[in-house]
Amino acid sequence: EAQVTQNPRYLITVTGKKLTVTCSQNMNHEYMSWYRQDPGLGLRQIYYSMNVEVTDKGDVPEGYKVSRKEKRNFPLILESPSPNQTSLYFCASSDPGQGAITEAFFGQGTRLTVV
């Protein structure tokens, strides 16, 4: 079954304690992205990657890091989480297709609370 898998689904942590949210896709997609969803703000892109070892900042990259060492994995790293990073996070993957970007597939989401 084609899917994007995020872990964990729920996480409560304390300010300053480093954490990693993992994301893995089994569709051999080139593009992967991280988004955060906040009330009234919709889905905002944090970072994206267009291929292995290629990453770029999205709209709200501050406080986050990513890496793309393998095609299937795209972990999101919060080196020193702060309460304003409390949010619902989604990982997505897609392929560029033939001259157009095809639809992105999303993971189930990770609800992060930083206290």
Next chain:
Amino acid sequence: DQQVKQNSPSLSVQEGRISILNCDYTNSMFDYFLWYKKYPAEGPTFLISISSIKDKNEDGRFTVFLNKSAKHLSLHIVPSQPGDSAVYFCAASNSGNTPLVFGKGTRLSVIA
């Protein structure tokens, strides 16, 4: 600056009637548009798309209309069903460039 705008945060429609969700964009380089549906506690799922070479795409009860000159697209759901109650996100891309840019979403409530 928001490149994709959904100006209605919420919409209520009676079951069986038409739901019309609107989306405006500012970037004239966008040439591919998608609608996603999101239920609580789930990730967004793809619903329907349209490329800039078309002005209409239909899939069952869902139709997307694109007006390039107005930089406007809309999603029509006919007839609306209670199971359509969800948040709908409009998204756009510049094909071959960056991944999707999303609007803030519209929460649709279909009342039985």
